[in-house]
Amino acid sequence: MKSNCHGKLANRQGQQMMMMMVKKYSIANKIKVKYSIRNRREAARKFIRQQKKKKKNLGPSLQICKGKSILEPSNSHTYQMDVDQAPAVHFEEGIIMNILSRLPVRTLHQFKCVSKFWNALISDPYFKMKHFKHAKNDRNSQKFLITQMLRHENKFSSYCCPLSSVQMAEDTEKLARPLSSKPFFRAMCACDGLVVVIVSDIMDDPRPIHLLWNPSIRESIVLPAPESEKVYSTRYGFGYDSISGDYKILRTCSVSTEILALNDGFWRKIDKHPHGVRDSLFSTSSLAFVHGAFHWIGRSDYYSRVCSLVSFSISKEMYGEIPLSKEILLYFVGQAYVGVSVLDGMLCVNSAIGLGGFRAFKLWLLKDYGVEESWSALLTIEDPSIHRLLPKYRFADGELLFYCIYIPSCVRRTLSRKKILPCGGVFRTASGPFVSWLQAGLLYGEAFTESLISPKSLFPQES
Structure with a gap:
């Protein structure tokens, strides 16, 4: 009988100790989580402060979001395209210039109507030469x-x-x-x-x-x-x-x-x-x-x-x-x-x-x-x-495009008998006719x- 009582007492004491340990662990874990969240917030604030300093040093930037208006100037020296109140994505002017300098001339002419800023950028002599440097190495611009x-x-x-290719008809x-x-x-x-x-x-x-x-x-x-x-x-x-x-x-x-x-x-x-x-x-x-x-x-x-x-x-x-x-x-x-x-x-x-x-x-x-x-x-x-x-x-x-006076053999024999000099020309390639312009003249x-x-x-x- 005494042994049973001693066993129950021991079990109760063990359970109490376990409860205390669990409680201490949960309190410690809460404290750890609390400090972890605080550290993350401080790190986030620090990162935002660093980004603001960088933006001040780099000067005006372009702020682009989804929206109806594109690159409209604001008082904060940024340019914004707002769309449905979506979060803004920031691009520096150099990035925008690099993107635009790779576009075709016709597209850029349409983009000049987007805003005064884009019109001034695309019309700038430096941008025109930067665009031409890309175009010289782009077969689609030939x-x-x-x-x-x-x-x-x-x-x-x-x-x-x-x-860009031989077939251009x-x-x-x-x-x-x-x-x-x-x-x-x-x-x-x-x-x-x-x-x-x-x-x-x-x-x-x-x-x-x-x-x-x-x-x-x-x-x-x-x-x-x-x-x-x-x-x-x-x-x-x-x-x-x-x-x-x-x-x-x-x-x-x-x-x-x-x-x-x-x-x-x-x-x-x-x-x-x-x-x-x-x-x-x-x-x-x-x-x-x-x-x-x-x-x-x-x-x-x-x-x-x-x-x-x-x-x-x-x-x-x-x-x-x-x-x-x-x-x-x-x-x-x-x-x-x-x-x-x-x-x-x-x-x-x-x-x-x-x-x-x-x-x-x-x-x-x-x-x-x-x-x-x-x-x-x-x-x-x-x-x-x-x-x-x-x-x-x-x-x-490696295919060659050239201009020539082209006279088929049947026509050539007729012209030689009538002593008529060849007139009119075509554009051809070395391997065959240049399909777009076979009409003589x-x-x-x-x-x-x-x-x-x-x-x-x-x-x-x-x-």
Whole structure:
């Protein structure tokens, strides 16, 4: 009996001790949780204070949330887009600029209507150059400007299509060109998204109107009239002079050479033409501009079969010569169709040879500028249906887009019997036809990169 009582007493004491231990543990746990919450709150307050200090040091920021209004200025030097009272997400101006600089020109033009701040940002010269740097390395920003007049029409039409791939037929867009009342409109050369075009009432107008046009933003200005008249062999070159920070247009023909610096606003004659060399420009659509110089083919006045590669420095305004390899010089001997172009930022020369109806076109590329040994054969095309090849653009897969007079064998036999010279041209690729533009007629085209650069900002005399 005594043992049972002692056992119950021991159990009761054990339970009481357990209850006390549990109670002490729960109290300690509550204290621990309380201090943990307090520490978290203090850490959160500290983090918020640090963020506020950073924002003060960094200056104005962009506060973007979901909402109806976008980037409207507030008194706290922040810009806010509020939507349904959602929490704000903060972006610095640099982040917004980086995002916008990767967008297409058309989208950016629409975004200028969003707010005064975005309009000022997209219109800023620094932003325009930042956007253009991205566009130069973006295949989707490479475009092809085409001016065409069909045989049954008496007026040129302008079109633009992407150069992101070889197949561009579905994305061709007709452009509203400047001075549309003038029927004759031809793109001569392009640089940094700007295109030099000539406009006239008649095809062979010796004094056409010269325009500087940005087809991406549909803006243009009228340029001063050159001193000398335009002749059949006149060619133009357009480039940026990094020394003077100015754009310059070079205009050369068999008679004279003139240059227009946009900041000056007038044409100047260049009288230091290489002695004993005449320009051979028939197979060059525009003067090739690369490494701060314009380039074209010259022929010796004393030996008509001898060719040279003439250069003209845009900053020094001096003539020079780029050495050609022995293979090219031998291939050039006696060839009428010899031209210069720029593909993938590298200087190229091309030549055509025709023997008894068989025609071959060869293209060389200069990998290291000015180094004779770095010339290498890039492409050879053998097709009797192709006449007068002019390279225009090289796609990412290496395919070449070029202009040519294309006459199928059945038509060629008919023309040869009637002694009719070929007329009209098409754009083709080395592997097949360029589907968009197979209709023959007067046809010109220039590759360019989309840009926001305003012609009016480069030519202050206009204002």
